[in-house]
Amino acid sequence: MDDIIILGIESSCDDTSAAVLHNTTLLSSVIASQAVHEKYGGVIPELASRAHQQNIVPVVDTALKEAGITIDKVDAIAFTRGPGLLGSLMVGTSFAKGLSISNNIPMVEVNHLHGHILSHFVDLPDRELPHPDYPFLCLLVSGGHTQIVKVDAPDKMEIVGTTIDDAAGEALDKCAKVMGLPYPGGPVIDRLAKEGNKDAFKFAKPRVEGFNYSFSGLKTSFLYTLRDQVAIDPDFIEKNKTDLCASLLYTVVDILADKLIKASKEFGIRDIALGGGVSANSALRARIEAEGKRHHWRTFLPELKFTTDNAAMIAVAGYYRYLRGEIATLDLAPIARYEEMV
Numbered sequence: 001m002d003d004i005i006i007l008g009i010e011s012s013c014d015d016t017s018a019a020v021l022h023n024t025t026l027l028s029s030v031i032a033s034q035a036v037h038e039k040y041g042g043v044i045p046e047l048a049s050r051a052h053q054q055n056i057v058p059v060v061d062t063a064l065k066e067a068g069i070t071i072d073k074v075d076a077i078a079f080t081r082g083p084g085l086l087g088s089l090m091v092g093t094s095f096a097k098g099l100s101i102s103n104n105i106p107m108v109e110v111n112h113l114h115g116h117i118l119s120h121f122v123d124l125p126d127r128e129l130p131h132p133d134y135p136f137l138c139l140l141v142s143g144g145h146t147q148i149v150k151v152d153a154p155d156k157m158e159i160v161g162t163t164i165d166d167a168a169g170e171a172l173d174k175c176a177k178v179m180g181l182p183y184p185g186g187p188v189i190d191r192l193a194k195e196g197n198k199d200a201f202k203f204a205k206p207r208v209e210g211f212n213y214s215f216s217g218l219k220t221s222f223l224y225t226l227r228d229q230v231a232i233d234p235d236f237i238e239k240n241k242t243d244l245c246a247s248l249l250y251t252v253v254d255i256l257a258d259k260l261i262k263a264s265k266e267f268g269i270r271d272i273a274l275g276g277g278v279s280a281n282s283a284l285r286a287r288i289e290a291e292g293k294r295h296h297w298r299t300f301l302p303e304l305k306f307t308t309d310n311a312a313m314i315a316v317a318g319y320y321r322y323l324r325g326e327i328a329t330l331d332l333a334p335i336a337r338y339e340e341m342v
């Protein structure tokens with residue numbers, strides 16, 4: 001195999017990240033997370049782009065140093081073109097262009113969602129990670145997206161189901177916010193749910209056709225429960241926090257698992273992968289493992305460091321594009337809503 005070195009750059013939301021791959025083997029991965037958003041209970045786009053500007057030079061520099069690679073050894077720069085926050089994407093895209101021009105290195109654009117899905121093909125220097133066989137189904141659950149994707153090849157993906165309103169991560173984050181929990185709410189709900197009773201409350205489950213998802217009805221029924229109960233007892237949330245988290249999270253996990261099982265049956269595909277920030281969730285991981293045993297799946301749960309946004313996944317998606325000769329032109333602009341799969 002050729003020796004290809006890819007530098008990946010990710011800046012679509014609130015993490016500035018760079019990673020270096022030797023073919024599909026990870027040499028380094030650096031992530032600067034932005035604490036600045038915590039006190040606002042959500043990502044503030046203006047502050048995100050400013051923080052990316054401050055972070056991007058040291059992050060890329062550190063990734064190259066940790067990989068023991070100088071910029072002249074890099075064969076291609078893979079960067080996230082979208083989807084994401086436009087100002088944030090602009091920082092990564094512009095930086096990639098500058099680096100490309102000044103060092104005469106080709107650029108490769110990457111769809112952030114492809115990155116999450118293809119993160120299953122990154123290997124670690126000391127061990128190969130399990131890779132799904134094509135075709136496989138990926139349940140992609142992040143802050144902005146909830147999709148079931150049929151993956152036939154790195155460049156052949158089809159969205160077979162998607163949310164018609166909120167994403168699963170978004171619903172968790174919003175419900176966490178009204179409970180007064182810090183942002184992002186997903187990991188906090190994960191932790192609190194472990195101490196709660198999942199049967200304490202019943203929240204609405206959607207009835208949506210096919211393999212599509214919906215989470216706004218669940219969110220509304222959660223908000224109504226809080227409103228009604230807080231009117232009776234102002235300390236309701238504080239007293240019931242763990243039970244609320246457990247009941248909410250298990251409902252989300254149920255909704256996610258049901259459609260995935262249905263899609264696996266319909267397509268006759270039993271290699272099942274998870275991807276995206278919510279795939280770090282311990283209840284979801286346990287449920288998919290259990291369903292895997294029941295339905296004879298091979299389940300692929302990403303390493304925790306590859307669940308939330310990272311540049312290793314961007315680099316590996318870029319690696320496959322580079323092998324196909326898909327070089328990006330310098331006039332290319334970032335795209336905030338870049339949903340369509342290749």
Ligand code: KG4
Nearest residue numbers: 142143144169184186277278280281308309
């Ligand atoms: O993939 P990601 O890092 O960014 C996007 O592309 O959106 O996903 C972020 C989402 C947030 O909604 C966050 O609350 C959720 O992933 N998340 C989790 C956990 N870790 C991150 N949700 C549930 N449990 C977790 N452990």
Ligand code: ZN
Nearest residue numbers: 142277308309
């Ligand atoms: Zn993401």
